[in-house]
Amino acid sequence: SLPLEGGIEAAYRAEIDAAEDKDAKLAEIEDRLNKLRSPYRSAETFWIEEMIDPRATRRLLCEWADLAEPLREPGPSRFGMRP
Template identity: 50%
Template sequence: MTVKSSIKIESFVDLCDTFHIPVVSLFDQPGIMIGPDAEAQGTIRFAMRALAAIEQSRVPWCTIVVRRAYGVAGAAHGRQGGINLRYAWPSANWGSIPLEGGVLAAFKREIDESDDPAAARQALEDKYRALTSPFRTAERFGILDIIDPRDTRPLLADWVEGAARLLPDLRGVATRPMRR
């Protein structure tokens, strides 16, 4: 998530929530941008505003995790409460940090002190890669099912029909103002 993408997410979610439009999210979020430039721009502040907009939304959500969902930015897949159905493609991968950077950060000393640092790093990455399968972690992440990508369109079409029935009759219903 960058400053621009965070602002875009916040604005989109607020628009959908204001006008009672269910959200479909095809999710691939590698994380929040880091580094001196990101810090100078206040990226984390904007990312947290986007996450707050998501958590405060009231419309139904359906998320398909197609690739990555890492770190705090992985929470941008939808709010924790209310209607937020989550599915994943077999290509989905999630965690607190991408595997390659995580292994290097967590085991730097062990890797550096080994006789063959490249082989030690590869062995650790292989060990932890076995734990990143969407099949293994789907239940803990709240994934309802891992679906064949070819089944995405019919699943979402059915979901949109059901979500529309859950929305209030908008005649005379005040919508909340957009966030500033």
């Protein structure tokens, strides 16, 4: 989910300008959009299978590096340039 700050005034300028109480209209729009903003909603939309708790990121990256390290081979690449 993208941050809302700074973009609401630009995206909803006509709607805010048409309102009698501009601050109340802005607050209403922010409230409506904040209800829709959720990392779980975004993950579901983009078919993300697993969300990682930020506190577990380092451990999971280390596990991945341990799994990937034996697959790395020193020397020239097996995939060269086509003539």
